[in-house]
Amino acid sequence: MSQATQDLFERYHACWADRDPDRIAEMHSPDSIFHLHSGGKPARGRDEIRASAADTFAMVPDLTFNLVNLRVGDDFWTVQWTLSGTSAVGNVVDVDIMDLVLVANGEVLEKHTYVDGVAMQAALTPSASA
Template sequence: MTAATHEVFARYHACWEARDPDRIASLHTPDSVFHLHSGEDPVRGRAAIREAVAGMFALVPDLEFTQVSLRTGDDFWVARFTLGGTSASGGVIAVDLADFVLVEDGAVKEKHSYVDGEAMRAALAPAVPDPAPTH
């Protein structure tokens, strides 16, 4: 069963790398929960998950994932990533992420993502222009 879970991870991760909210949402169960644990409320259901993911990609259009580690079990995976990219406001993203995902019948039942919320908020903050030189 671990091989099957690893295969679900591979398909799911490919959708994230492709930045495709529709495909990501389609790999969740209809009643799935997605929770970004950085001050965000959990969202439930494919439509809400698609909207949340699309919002993330709008904030960081070139979001990249560098996999650090992966552990799979019969019905879960735990993965660590480094997130990279540039926020829509110009901030550089360099944040650690840990995912805990429960799998049911070949789809994502729950996805809990843990990220350094303070570092992410700082990177997403509007860029502050340099003050005009004074003479």
């Protein structure tokens, strides 16, 4: 394990926990990729990454991350989370995700997030009784 990568993970996670798209984007390299593997295109570059993070927080304004498992190497981390909160349409969010994050020179180069699509779609879809 690399202590520098562990420290980067902790600073990066703090930006997500604080729901701060600006700080999230600043921690990415200028040509970084953030890909939420749920059918959409990857966000490329800091501006698109900032917008993608802001969209995430708009969908689940009280989003919290519950750490399940973390593995850190010299140039990567992989982490399993359970996301929780209430979606913008009022549904409970309880979704498993897995991140693979590639890093170099103290910056995030790529972030790939794999999500339980069925659970996420259920959380984001307005219910028939609404």
